[in-house]
Amino acid sequence: MAAAARRAGAAEVREALAAVADLGPYYEIGTDPAEEADPTWRPMPERDADRLLGLTEEYARRLGTGERRVAASILFQGLASRLFCPVVAAAASSGVVPDLSGLHWRWAPGAPIALWLKDPSGRHAGDAAAAAGQVRAAVVEGQLRPLRETMLTFVGLADGLLWGNAAASLAGSLRAGTMRPALAPALGALVDELFTRAPLAGTGAFNGSGFVRRSCCLYYRVPPGGEMCGDCALRR
Template sequence: MPPPMPAGAGEVADALRAAARLGPYFAITLDADGLGDAGRPPSDGAEPAEEADRAWRPLPERDPGRLARLTDLYAGRLGTRERRVAASILFQGLASRLWSPVVAAAARGVVPDLSGLHWRWAPGAPIALRLAEPRGHRAAGPAEAAGLVHDQVVTGQLEPLRETMLTFVGLADGLLWGNAASALAGSLNVGPRDAVRAALVRELLARPPLAGAGAFGPHGFVRRNCCLYYRVPPGGEMCGDCGLRRPPRRGGPPPR
């Protein structure tokens, strides 16, 4: 199979801007759009949780101490004392932010290169993403696009994020990749129905490590495990795609 064709900077930028029109979770800001100074910290008056990371940080995040502090601050925002719950939900949130714009752009035939990707988190807002240069490849059809997206999101971002998180918190692989699968399937719930995007999502869900993490049924995607959100106080709330019929009793074995 011939190597994928590089896409021009203008093609990548146009695909990312089109993706961003679907909503904030689909946005990757480009420095070319006039945000070359976006690394400046937020203005004074920021809430304490924002103190964890005032500047843009490279993704994947490889600093365990920084990610652990952010996870603990995230736990405080959620009102839980369980670091693994906060880490699980943070992982799912990052997965959602990575999948959404990349898959939407790929459905237009262009897969952005996430080298040089940076992120910033602030309470009450989607995780912000920024790219210095719009680079990428053209993709001919869902199969080729899925391979390119998998390389950029799973291999390039989620696997290193998993490795960093596992240095300070215990999370089962089934849970983490279930979170990633849930985030990917959930990206289809935003914007108009798009057969190309849906085909790409199904292609990605059939590839390891997402294969077997869940499946589409009559009422949408259902995962085979739980992200632990039910443990966020006051407790009992379950996500729409949760594979559990009811929350397990506290003190029982954690979902995998």
């Protein structure tokens, strides 16, 4: 039996997340304890369907679409990116996988979604397989599945679409390796390992031009219509 992963302390998790935050806004999770004074932070995953519906409607307004399922799909993919990117990059950079059980989010109309981790903790991962198990537990099981369950109370979206969105977000986290080439080997090994595990297994594949998913996020339905993502199955 494999030994249990060694726990990472708050300082180690803060350092790991700070080390990747400058990769861009999708890689930012705040850890400043002073943020606890802000009452607008809410626990993530959000389980209040009305709040998620309000955010979905805001996305629909920004996108200029009257189709709730289109806006909900793009929102889910965006949230998946915000969750996968910092966690995967931190794991590849420092070997520390943050525990997201203390994650909070904040949003107001017209503002970007912000993330903050209360009482940071995590674990050290010895190899890609161990890291993948921890990332899957933190992101997929701890965050994306509950978000999916709440969103499905007000919009109908197929699982193939939602997990395809998550897969595209995970593949997008590989951009960190182009910005920091030293991260690329560990990042690639971790992402490859995650794609062998449910529910991401079978959602797409890498070829010479990058990741190609087996589903569509519905972006082509955003007005004026017809534009497809680079990884879309419909392009093939």
